[in-house]
Amino acid sequence: MEDPCFIDEARLIDVREPEEVAQASLPGFQVLPLRQFGSWGPEITDKFDCQKDTYVLGDDASFVADCALFQGFQKVFNVAGGIHAYALKADPSVPTY
Structure with missing residues (x-):
């Protein structure tokens, strides 16, 4: 996921909370905490x-991922195992934490 071309071609979303991201993060992922889904979720197709x-x-x-697919996203993938994997x-x- 560190390939700059990959980061330009894909959308990377981290839905962990800020405390978790502070412990470990991956480059290129935009942090959108799940706790705030009510504010960013309905507008995900606009963003x-x-x-x-x-x-x-x-x-x-x-x-x-399911919500994004429901709202019209074509290809959505769950990073299996999360940051630990x-x-x-x-x-x-x-x-890891």
């Missing part, structure tokens, strides 16, 4: 390109 591949990170990423499988320098 993001529905045609881009969208990757969602966080414990409740599947909920956000990413740290174990892709980049051990990312802290």
Whole structure:
């Protein structure tokens, strides 16, 4: 996910809370805390390109992914295993908690 071309071509959304993001984060992910979903969720199609591949990170990423698909997003993916799995499988320098 660190490839600059990938970051330009995909939408990366981190739905974890700010305290969690402060402990460990990934470059390129825009933080949209799930706790604030009521303010950003209904307008997600106005903020993001529905045609881009969208990757969602966080414990409740599947909920956000389903909402995005319902609102017209074409390709939405849950980052399986979250930041912990990413740290174990892709980049051990990312802290886990």
